[in-house]
Amino acid sequence: MVTDSNKKNSASSDIDTLINCLPNHIQLAINLDQKKDDLLEIVMDLGRLPQARYSDGPISLGEKEVDRKDIMHVTSRIGQFNDDNRAGLERTLHRISAMRNRQNEIVALTCRVGRAIFGTIRIIEDLINSDNNLLLLGPPGIGKTTMLREVAQVLADDLKKRVVIVDTSNEIAGDGDIPHSSLGAARRMQVPQPHLQHTVMIEAVENHMPEAIIIDEIGTEAETNAARTIAERGVKLVGTAHGTSLDSLVRNPTLCDLIGGIQTVTLGDDEAKRRRTQKTVLERKSSPTFNVVIEIRSRTEVAVHTNVEKSVDIILRGGLPRPQVRNISTTGDVEKVIEHQPDIYQHQSDIYQIEGEEEFDDSDEANIKRDNTSVFGYGIGKSRLEFALSGADFRFTVATKVEKADVLITTKQMYRKKSPILKSAEERRIPVLVLRKNTSYQLDAALKQLETKRYMNNTINTIIEETEKNLETLIDGDIDEIELSPQNAYVRKIQHQIAETANLSSYSSGQEPNRSVFVFRDLTQSRNI
Numbered sequence: 281m282v283t284d285s286n287k288k289n290s291a292s293s294d295i296d297t298l299i300n301c302l303p304n305h306i307q308l309a310i311n312l313d314q315k316k317d318d319l320l321e322i323v324m325d326l327g328r329l330p331q332a333r334y335s336d337g338p339i340s341l342g343e344k345e346v347d348r349k350d351i352m353h354v355t356s357r358i359g360q361f362n363d364d365n366r367a368g369l370e371r372t373l374h375r376i377s378a379m380r381n382r383q384n385e386i387v388a389l390t391c392r393v394g395r396a397i398f399g400t401i402r403i404i405e406d407l408i409n410s411d412n413n414l415l416l417l418g419p420p421g422i423g424k425t426t427m428l429r430e431v432a433q434v435l436a437d438d439l440k441k442r443v444v445i446v447d448t449s450n451e452i453a454g455d456g457d458i459p460h461s462s463l464g465a466a467r468r469m470q471v472p473q474p475h476l477q478h479t480v481m482i483e484a485v486e487n488h489m490p491e492a493i494i495i496d497e498i499g500t501e502a503e504t505n506a507a508r509t510i511a512e513r514g515v516k517l518v519g520t521a522h523g524t525s526l527d528s529l530v531r532n533p534t535l536c537d538l539i540g541g542i543q544t545v546t547l548g549d550d551e552a553k554r555r556r557t558q559k560t561v562l563e564r565k566s567s568p569t570f571n572v573v574i575e576i577r578s579r580t581e582v583a584v585h586t587n588v589e590k591s592v593d594i595i596l597r598g599g600l601p602r603p604q605v606r607n608i609s610t611t612g613d614v615e616k617v618i619e620h621q622p623d624i625y626q627h628q629s630d631i632y633q634i635e636g637e638e639e640f641d642d643s644d645e646a647n648i649k650r651d652n653t654s655v656f657g658y659g660i661g662k663s664r665l666e667f668a669l670s671g672a673d674f675r676f677t678v679a680t681k682v683e684k685a686d687v688l689i690t691t692k693q694m695y696r697k698k699s700p701i702l703k704s705a706e707e708r709r710i711p712v713l714v715l716r717k718n719t720s721y722q723l724d725a726a727l728k729q730l731e732t733k734r735y736m737n738n739t740i741n742t743i744i745e746e747t748e749k750n751l752e753t754l755i756d757g758d759i760d761e762i763e764l765s766p767q768n769a770y771v772r773k774i775q776h777q778i779a780e781t782a783n784l785s786s787y788s789s790g791q792e793p794n795r796s797v798f799v800f801r802d803l804t805q806s807r808n809i
Contacts (some may be wrong), residue, residue, distance in 0.1 A: 290373040295393055297320065298771045301357040301662055303350045304393070306330050309341035320390040320421075325379075351386055359455045363516050364474045368455025371463070373429075375451055394454070396462030400431045402710060403582055403614050407572055408434055413517040413539060415498075417525065418576035424520040425496055427450055427506060427576070429462060431495045431518050437464035441516075444469060444490040448477045452496055467493070477504040485510050495519040504537045508569045517570065526573050526585055526603075526805035530595050534768040539573065539592050541565035541756075544744070544777040561742045562596045564589065600729050653730065654678075656710075658701055659694035661719065668723050676727070687711045691718045743771055747778050754784070754799060761800040766790065772797050 295316055299307055302322065310316055310332060321343070323331040326348065330341040345688050361367045365378045368618045375393025378386045400423060404419070407414055416424045429452050443466040445452050445459075453468040470481045477495075481503065484493055493510055495503075498521045511517055521535055529535050536542050537583040543565040545780035568588045575583040583603040585591040589599035607615045647689055656679040657665040669676040679685035689706045695702065695714045705712055708737040713729070747764060754762045764775055772788055779786040786799045 294372045295395075297369055297372050298322075298391060298393060298484075300367070301354055303345050303353045304400075304409070305342050306350070310718070313339065313341075318747065319393050321393060323389070324354070324391070325388040326351065351389060354391070355386060355390055362449070362474070363387040367451045368450050370456030371454060371458060371460065373454045375449070393428070394451075396460065397426050398430060398462075400433065401426050403432075403608055404514065404574060404584070405582070407584070408518075409439065410572075411516065413511055414519075414573040414575045415570035415572045416518075416520045416576060417523045417529070417573060418520075419524060421577055422576045424576060424671065426495055428452060428496055428518065428520055432466040433462060433464040433494050435494075435516075435518075436466040439493040443467065443492045443494065444484045445494040445692075446471065446477060446481050446497065447485055448474055448480075452494065458605060462524055467616045475500075478502040481506040481510060485513055485515055490515055492516040493520065497521065498535070498538065501534050501537070504535060505568070507538060511569045519570070525575055525583075526588070526591055527595055529573070530592060531616075531770065533773050537565075538569050539564075539588050540568040542596070543779060544774055544780050548629065559747060560781070564592050564596065568592070575603065580792070582606050595750050600725070653686045656682050656683060656705075658682075658688055658699075660689060660691065660715075660723070664720075665689070665722070668720070668727060674729065676730075682710070682788065683708060685710055687713055689713045689715065689723070691715050693718075693757075743767070743774060747775050750785060751779065751782050751799060754801060757780070761798055764797045764799065765795045766796040768793075775799075 299310055299316065302310070306322065306324075307337060309330075310319070310322070315330065315332075315334060318336075320333045321333060323333060324346045324348055328345055329343070330346055330350075331338045332341050354376065354377075355367075358369055359367045361378055365380065367372060367376045367378070369376075373396060375394060376390045377390045377392070379388035381387050399614070404414075404427075414431075416427060418424050425554070430673075431445050432452070435441045445463065445466055445468045447453050448471040450456075451472065453463055459466070459468040469480055469484055469488075471477050479494065481495060493515055493693070494636050495507065495517070496519070498504060498507060507517060507519065515598070519536065521529070523529050523532065523535070526539065529539050530542065541564065542562055543693055544560050544565045547559050547561060561669050567748055571588050573585040573588050573591070575585075577583060583605050585601060585603045594601045602618055602785060605617050609615050654677050655665065655669065662678060666678055669678065682688060682701050683706050685705070688710055690702065690712065692714055695712070702712065713726050715726060715797075719774050750762055750764055753759075753805075767775065772795070776786050776788075779797070779799045784799050784801060786797055788797055790796055
């Protein structure tokens with residue numbers, strides 16, 4: 281198990297190099313606190329007390345507010361700030377990020393402690409040894425870059441591969457021209473400007489013959505295209521992106537190409553009837569660039585989508601994929617289980633048992649259509665249900681009677697009893713959502729499934745219906761062009777695809793948030809907006 285003591289022992293011992301760059305009164309406060317081995321970052325905001333942030337929360341450092349002299353004291357002792365407002369200290373992994381005012385003057389600093397921690401990737405060691413392309417997902421600060429650094433070292437030293445790191449912000453290998461020693465034999469290419477990361481990615485492949493490329497924070501369309509180009513050349517890719525889950529990537533119009541992209545497809549009448557969907561549906565466009573996605577939930581737990589194609593297809597059909605959840609147990613062993621997501625049941629006599637990563641069954645889908653979904657909890661406390669519903673993205677209310685509910689949520693144990701309430705719900709064709717365990721996590725996952733279905737079945741279908749209706753007016757009428765209602769980038773992408781399916785041309789015009797899609801009939805016509 282990767283314990284806190286392991287982290288302290290394996291962390292580089294250069295934290296004093298960062299502390300020595302701070303003003304004397306801040307140094308004194310940190311040293312008095314005697315917790316610097318657990319220090320995450322120091323925050324210096326002009327006119328406020330400096331803060332030290334630890335894993336268990338922040339504390340104020342002294343009683344003197346930060347002034348401009350304090351900020352200049354730090355900036356004069358570190359490297360140059362790049363366009364991304366990040367700087368570092370040579371031969372260390374520490375990162376200093378700046379906030380500026382409208383006159384481009386630095387008014388705040390975030391000094392993040394960088395540590396070379398080993399043992400963080402034991403939970404995914406088998407995946408690193410495979411030929412799969414790996415994408416690590418997680419919010420900022422969860423440990424993506426730390427894992428990426430160790431992946432590079434293992435690939436280069438243990439597996440003897442030619443590894444090149446594309447280090448945009450010098451966060452993986454540290455500041456200066458000499459990479460940090462924790463990278464082993466892996467080589468590092470620095471990026472002169474953040475917006476040039478995609479060109480350096482291609483340059484790495486063309487000039488240095490790598491067997492594996494490491495990329496941190498893929499975030500633009502150019503970078504997703506470069507990643508696909510690299511993968512098609514047979515080079516192993518390991519990268520990171522911001523996001524909490526695979527579902528968040530599917531909804532991201534910029535990053536969704538990393539997992540195959542999304543397109544609209546028009547089905548035949550028979551196929552649409554068989555699927556119980558609209559004639560125009562969302563489907564995956566191509567094979568994913570990254571065929572394994574790892575959701576980092578904590579430093580000791582990850583969820584692994586070992587078959588990204590299947591998982592994305594399940595999400596697009598309104599279901600929840602069932603990743604492999606890996607935990608480091610108290611004994612230090614890696615435990616692997618298939619996550620049991622709650623499923624929606626209609627008129628089923630037995631609990632649907634999940635034995636592996638089974639696909640979501642269309643026949644089990646619930647048609648949750650109302651703007652305000654009423655939820656009846658059976659075997660779940662009302663106050664607990666109300667608390668969970670209050671944190672949902674969509675509008676939910678608690679139903680006091682089962683006959684007034686749009687969906688019923690219960691537990692596996694209660695479902696098996698087949699009480700009159702459950703029989704009444706099934707007779708009324710009210711979808712029944714069964715939790716495998718009566719836990720907050722399962723309840724939150726159930727609500728997430730309802731939200732996903734409502735988003736996919738309502739929002740997207742409504743957009744598709746409105747778009748198809750407008751295009752029919754264009755095709756059947758005397759007008760040559762029609763303007764669709766303003767939408768965000770993700771929705772506009774769908775509208776363009778629907779127009780293309782109908783053999784119509786389209787373009788976007790206007791400024792956000794009023795940018796909209798125009799569709800016209802003349803296929804020979806070209807527009808430059």
